[in-house]
Amino acid sequence: MEITKQHIEEAHKRIKPFIHKTPVLTSKTIDQISGAEIFFKCENFQKIGAFKIRGGMNAVLSLPEEKRKKGIATHSSGNHAQAIAFAAREVGVKAYIVMPDNSPNVKVDAVKGYGAEIFFCEPNQQAREKTLQDVVDKTGAEFIHPYNNYEVITGQATCAKELIEEIPSLDFILAPVGGGGLLSGTLLSAHYFSHSTIVYAGEPEGAADAILSIKNGKIEKAPFVKTIADGLLTTLGDKTFPIIQQYVKDILTVSDEEIIAAMRLVYERMKLVVEPSGVVPLAALLKNKTLFAGKKVGIIFSGGNVELKKLGEWF
Amino acid sequence: MEITKQHIEEAHKRIKPFIHKTPVLTSKTIDQISGAEIFFKCENFQKIGAFKIRGGMNAVLSLPEEKRKKGIATHSSGNHAQAIAFAAREVGVKAYIVMPDNSPNVKVDAVKGYGAEIFFCEPNQQAREKTLQDVVDKTGAEFIHPYNNYEVITGQATCAKELIEEIPSLDFILAPVGGGGLLSGTLLSAHYFSHSTIVYAGEPEGAADAILSIKNGKIEKAPFVKTIADGLLTTLGDKTFPIIQQYVKDILTVSDEEIIAAMRLVYERMKLVVEPSGVVPLAALLKNKTLFAGKKVGIIFSGGNVELKKLGEWF
Numbered sequence: 178m179e180i181t182k183q184h185i186e187e188a189h190k191r192i193k194p195f196i197h198k199t200p201v202l203t204s205k206t207i208d209q210i211s212g213a214e215i216f217f218k219c220e221n222f223q224k225i226g227a228f229k230i231r232g233g234m235n236a237v238l239s240l241p242e243e244k245r246k247k248g249i250a251t252h253s254s255g256n257h258a259q260a261i262a263f264a265a266r267e268v269g270v271k272a273y274i275v276m277p278d279n280s281p282n283v284k285v286d287a288v289k290g291y292g293a294e295i296f297f298c299e300p301n302q303q304a305r306e307k308t309l310q311d312v313v314d315k316t317g318a319e320f321i322h323p324y325n326n327y328e329v330i331t332g333q334a335t336c337a338k339e340l341i342e343e344i345p346s347l348d349f350i351l352a353p354v355g356g357g358g359l360l361s362g363t364l365l366s367a368h369y370f371s372h373s374t375i376v377y378a379g380e381p382e383g384a385a386d387a388i389l390s391i392k393n394g395k396i397e398k399a400p401f402v403k404t405i406a407d408g409l410l411t412t413l414g415d416k417t418f419p420i421i422q423q424y425v426k427d428i429l430t431v432s433d434e435e436i437i438a439a440m441r442l443v444y445e446r447m448k449l450v451v452e453p454s455g456v457v458p459l460a461a462l463l464k465n466k467t468l469f470a471g472k473k474v475g476i477i478f479s480g481g482n483v484e485l486k487k488l489g490e491w492f
Numbered sequence: 493m494e495i496t497k498q499h500i501e502e503a504h505k506r507i508k509p510f511i512h513k514t515p516v517l518t519s520k521t522i523d524q525i526s527g528a529e530i531f532f533k534c535e536n537f538q539k540i541g542a543f544k545i546r547g548g549m550n551a552v553l554s555l556p557e558e559k560r561k562k563g564i565a566t567h568s569s570g571n572h573a574q575a576i577a578f579a580a581r582e583v584g585v586k587a588y589i590v591m592p593d594n595s596p597n598v599k600v601d602a603v604k605g606y607g608a609e610i611f612f613c614e615p616n617q618q619a620r621e622k623t624l625q626d627v628v629d630k631t632g633a634e635f636i637h638p639y640n641n642y643e644v645i646t647g648q649a650t651c652a653k654e655l656i657e658e659i660p661s662l663d664f665i666l667a668p669v670g671g672g673g674l675l676s677g678t679l680l681s682a683h684y685f686s687h688s689t690i691v692y693a694g695e696p697e698g699a700a701d702a703i704l705s706i707k708n709g710k711i712e713k714a715p716f717v718k719t720i721a722d723g724l725l726t727t728l729g730d731k732t733f734p735i736i737q738q739y740v741k742d743i744l745t746v747s748d749e750e751i752i753a754a755m756r757l758v759y760e761r762m763k764l765v766v767e768p769s770g771v772v773p774l775a776a777l778l779k780n781k782t783l784f785a786g787k788k789v790g791i792i793f794s795g796g797n798v799e800l801k802k803l804g805e806w807f
Contacts, residue, residue, distance in 0.1 A: 444798075444800055488803040489801075489805070492801050
């Protein structure tokens with residue numbers, strides 16, 4: 178399947194009543210420090226605190242009544258879990274969420290708060306998939322993958338679409354890359370709605386699978402996984418990888434120290450709470466200032482769901 | 493001197509080119525928790541990260557050329573220091589700031605960053621005043637008090653004026669009280685621009701001088717001073733106290749635990765960085781829900797200048 182311009186436009190219409198049109202903010206200080214003119218798309222202010230609701234909502238709304246009436250299932254310890262729980266509640270069906278049994282209480286509570294049923298599993302990929310399969314077999318619920326799903330990708334594309342509509346003629350857009358849902362959506366929206374805009378991805382050095390996958394021309398795992406950017410740990414999927422391979426300009430990696438320095442700037446200067454994964458693109462820009470000097474750059478602050486007790490470890 | 497409606501209107505015109513019209517934000521979650529309909533005036537997004545620039549800017553701009561050409565002086569370890577440094581730079585005169593020698597580096601650097609000259613003193617009121625007097629004697633600079641100054645009070649009044657213009661017919665406004673500059677300005681703006689709006693103040697239990705002063709009918713010191721709300725440690729002045737005495741409905745005190753709980757809500761749910769002093773009014777509302785249930789309430793988030801390393805102590 179190819180995601181077309183029309184698919185993205187239809188997705189945007191479909192989800193608009195359920196999401197926020199998040200604000201685009203600027204910071205003179207960060208512009209001075211970076212030498213670029215930056216426009217921050219604040220998905221930390223989005224429903225559920227992250228862009229994930231766009232893809233989750235679009236996927237749930239795109240399912241025929243018949244298919245979604247037995248509920249929606251997914252596995253996630255993060256923002257996608259909340260997105261599916263929220264979206265299912267909005268359309269009045271059940272959500273079944275498989276979460277690792279070491280998930281933070283705050284995330285479990287958030288998912289419960291949206292009325293979803295939670296199934297705990299051991300914190301590994303095999304247990305996740307097995308438990309999910311059991312849930313699907315038992316309930317007949319429809320599985321919505323966190324990123325390797327065309328409707329999810331199309332939903333995430335609406336974020337860059339909004340940014341482009343508000344700030345035309347951006348030279349660059351930077352998005353974070355984990356499984357590639359947001360990045361591939363961003364690439365498609367830049368391609369269709371602002372053809373001259375070049376898209377870079379920011380990736381943690383401690384989850385550097387995307388840069389390796391692009392280099393080797395096939396989906397690779399990260400050489401090692403150790404980063405505070407806990408939303409970007411996953412590998413690319415067979416639906417996100419080809420889009421990224423075709424359109425991304427480059428993938429810029431950053432260390433956890435650089436992520437924390439970027440967070441510090443955002444908290445101190447913009448007074449915004451953004452999660453580590455969300456500032457990875459800003460960290461990448463600050464590490465590569467010459468690439469962006471004097472240019473108009475859109476940066477997606479992908480989410481703001483931070484465990485507050487972690488702040489003491491970082492700052 | 494009596495501050496009139498016209499004074500506030502003129503101050504607003506005077507400072508408008510130099511300040512941000514800060515946004516008014518809402519939170520469905522906090523409305524649900526509180527039972528009130530709350531409109532947050534986000535002065536954490538203001539220039540220098542706090543409302544103080546309004547009063548500082550108005551006081552500096554109100555000085556005749558002749559009086560300000562030898563520079564502006566003040567003593568402050570906090571947001572007023574930055575406000576005066578910023579305002580002096582805007583009008584092209586020198587700023588002389590007396591700061592306690594235990595001031596955090598981040599605050600010293602911010603003041604230096606605006607080009608002010610800093611004079612360190614021992615961290616007590618006597619040393620502050622002595623050092624300030626020396627500086628004024630030596631330089632001929634004009635002293636602008638952090639709050640006990642009519643132009644400062646008039647400048648701070650523009651914050652509630654903007655809130656009232658954006659959200660008409662508020663039942664209540666809540667502001668924090670330290671020295672009383674913001675509170676007295678808020679009271680005057682409510683009186684002149686939204687006569688039926690009732691104003692409450694929030695005060696830390698660990699700096700409870702205003703509630704005692706109102707009770708005793710004269711300016712009192714706090715019984716003890718120990719709170720994380722470091723912007724609210726000062727006592728009322730002879731220019732702020734009479735206004736507060738005349739117009740305030742009541743002063744609601746909160747503990748540091750209640751301040752931290754309110755901060756947690758704001759960081760987690762609104763994704764905003766607000767300093768402890770800034771959430772005191774929200775903490776006061778949450779402690780006194782029945783007073784505000786079902787009502788339209790404006791709350792002033794007075795500032796967002798947090799030392800990030802403190803976050804680990806609080807959360």
